[in-house]
Amino acid sequence: MAAIDAAAPGYIRDRRTTARRAHVILSLVCAASMVASLAIGPAGTSLWGAFGQLLRSEPLSTLDQVILRDIRLPRMVLGALVGAALAISGAVLQGLFRNPLADPGIVGVSAGAALGATSAIVLGAMLPVAVQNIVGNALIPLAAFFGSWISVFVLYRVATHRGRTSVITMLLGGIALAALAAACMGVLIYIADDAQLRDLTFWNLGSLGGATWVKVATAGPMIVLAVGGAVLLGRALNALALGEAAAHHLGVPVQQMKRWAILCVAAATGSAVAVAGTIGFIGIVVPHLLRLSTGPDHGPLLINSALLGAALLVWADVIARLIVAPAELPIGIITAILGAPVFLWILLRQRGSLMA
Amino acid sequence: MWRRSKSCGSRMSLMTATTIALTTVMFVGFLPFQKPLHAAGSGDVVSIGGSVTEIVYALGQEGRLVARDTTSSYPPEAETLADVGYMRALSAEGVLSLNPTLILSEADAGPPEVIDVLQSAGVRFEMLEPAMDGPGIGTKIRAIGAALDVAEAAKTLADQVEVDMRRVTMEATEMAADAPKRVLFILSTQSGRIMASGTGTQADAMIRLAGGVNAIAGVQGYKLLSDEAITSAAPDVILMMDRSGDHAVADDVLFNMPAIRPTPAAASEHIVRMNGLYLLGFGPRTPDAVADLSAALYGRR
Numbered sequence: 001m002a003a004i005d006a007a008a009p010g011y012i013r014d015r016r017t018t019a020r021r022a023h024v025i026l027s028l029v030c031a032a033s034m035v036a037s038l039a040i041g042p043a044g045t046s047l048w049g050a051f052g053q054l055l056r057s058e059p060l061s062t063l064d065q066v067i068l069r070d071i072r073l074p075r076m077v078l079g080a081l082v083g084a085a086l087a088i089s090g091a092v093l094q095g096l097f098r099n100p101l102a103d104p105g106i107v108g109v110s111a112g113a114a115l116g117a118t119s120a121i122v123l124g125a126m127l128p129v130a131v132q133n134i135v136g137n138a139l140i141p142l143a144a145f146f147g148s149w150i151s152v153f154v155l156y157r158v159a160t161h162r163g164r165t166s167v168i169t170m171l172l173g174g175i176a177l178a179a180l181a182a183a184c185m186g187v188l189i190y191i192a193d194d195a196q197l198r199d200l201t202f203w204n205l206g207s208l209g210g211a212t213w214v215k216v217a218t219a220g221p222m223i224v225l226a227v228g229g230a231v232l233l234g235r236a237l238n239a240l241a242l243g244e245a246a247a248h249h250l251g252v253p254v255q256q257m258k259r260w261a262i263l264c265v266a267a268a269t270g271s272a273v274a275v276a277g278t279i280g281f282i283g284i285v286v287p288h289l290l291r292l293s294t295g296p297d298h299g300p301l302l303i304n305s306a307l308l309g310a311a312l313l314v315w316a317d318v319i320a321r322l323i324v325a326p327a328e329l330p331i332g333i334i335t336a337i338l339g340a341p342v343f344l345w346i347l348l349r350q351r352g353s354l355m356a
Numbered sequence: 357m358w359r360r361s362k363s364c365g366s367r368m369s370l371m372t373a374t375t376i377a378l379t380t381v382m383f384v385g386f387l388p389f390q391k392p393l394h395a396a397g398s399g400d401v402v403s404i405g406g407s408v409t410e411i412v413y414a415l416g417q418e419g420r421l422v423a424r425d426t427t428s429s430y431p432p433e434a435e436t437l438a439d440v441g442y443m444r445a446l447s448a449e450g451v452l453s454l455n456p457t458l459i460l461s462e463a464d465a466g467p468p469e470v471i472d473v474l475q476s477a478g479v480r481f482e483m484l485e486p487a488m489d490g491p492g493i494g495t496k497i498r499a500i501g502a503a504l505d506v507a508e509a510a511k512t513l514a515d516q517v518e519v520d521m522r523r524v525t526m527e528a529t530e531m532a533a534d535a536p537k538r539v540l541f542i543l544s545t546q547s548g549r550i551m552a553s554g555t556g557t558q559a560d561a562m563i564r565l566a567g568g569v570n571a572i573a574g575v576q577g578y579k580l581l582s583d584e585a586i587t588s589a590a591p592d593v594i595l596m597m598d599r600s601g602d603h604a605v606a607d608d609v610l611f612n613m614p615a616i617r618p619t620p621a622a623a624s625e626h627i628v629r630m631n632g633l634y635l636l637g638f639g640p641r642t643p644d645a646v647a648d649l650s651a652a653l654y655g656r657r
Binding site for chain 2: 041
């Protein structure tokens, strides 16, 4: 690494220091956001007060305990995990497809997960009571997770021919899969009753309102693994930016790397959609913003995406729970309201280079 | 494709400054929100579900309420209370932020995770059984009365409602005796597809109580139906809620829908519109609603 650093032109060295500084800043911002989300909420329970009480070994009231331990803490953890998962999935897919518009939605992973969740909402009641008792409230997350895995598996089988994976086939296959998933959801929506339809509407807008430790335990390990795996893909994605043949000649095991990238994205997006519903724009806006400020090097970009995604979603959740308190807005509305204008602004700024 | 720039340093410090400034502003800016700003009632009871709120008012216990959900639209004064949101999308911390000592809730409130948290929060949580007949409403009223410590008043009200229910259903059956009407309850007609009520719903129960026959007997719950299913159900009367949005549809548009046009209801242009909560709420006003509905079906009172 040192030898490469020394040989690199000035502006690349510059970029690397910038990106490293960004790690530190974004880690701090992310940590501050997480503390803020623990401290701020409609109930007015004070985090500092609770700390003081614990330090003086006074017991907390049941209400404060429930609010901090069972409501805000799992929400904070889940929000950070989901934000990191969505943002890093976007960054990986954009690198993999060498297309700045790629997003978990585009390869059908979100659609597969959404189909799984929809099936659970509409058909869950038909399961034997014994099964319902065992899986309980984890039914929707589990189904969404299976949905995303199935869609990735099918996608991978479709796109891989004689051990080679074609990005174009994968992209087109993803569009077909998303269409198929949407059609299946249409069937389910058609047979759904009124109450289920209303549940579906709210689920589709996304929310961290139902965050529980069970959800953190179901989705958390998978997201951590997937994000960790994705971070390791940085150098390979950089090489891939030169084209597949060039990456191959640079010694990157292209096929293996694509497989890993898709697996990470499936695990991250599937788990995120499973526990929080569909939340848009984090996956597309966060990597864009970071590329604009710290450059296109995937090494730091992936880590920074995870950090900024986590911070942004945690803040979006704080807004969601405060703005109409004591009721709550679906978080998908917040991310779309914040994300869509930012995305437009990015497009306007890049208009020239995108046309070139 | 990515924008390249050599002035990373200055851009970086700009970004740093912006993020730090934004974080600070948001942190400080949100602090005032920690205390609820909404005009909450003076009490410590949260009521979730339209009929629950109606019963609390009917028992004269509205002073105990601090908040209600979006479906609680009657009596109109209820709408001045703080709103905890739609009953199937509640916020756990939002409800707890009102410092309730009692939560009265209709059985289908949600999401389930939020209900679990509320039940474990050390606040008394009363989940009320759904009602679809006179005794059901009586049970609901008595349970709410017990929770609010006004068991005597609740017993009087419940007995009264049960007596009234027996009377109006008997009258309705008499009116219907020779020729009961086939009634189609339409929940919505969004994008030309009709969502109607099968069996097992409040709408189905109301149709039967008012001396009608539900034209859709083969399916359970509210379902999107095919045009042919509606035409072959041959309803004499169409029953709808009189609210705006996707439920609002002009009479002539409705009667010209391909599924409705061939039905007896379209021929006689017989449509009944009633307030949703009044018609389907199964609360203290339900005896009146049954009487109104049977009068509207059979044209007498």
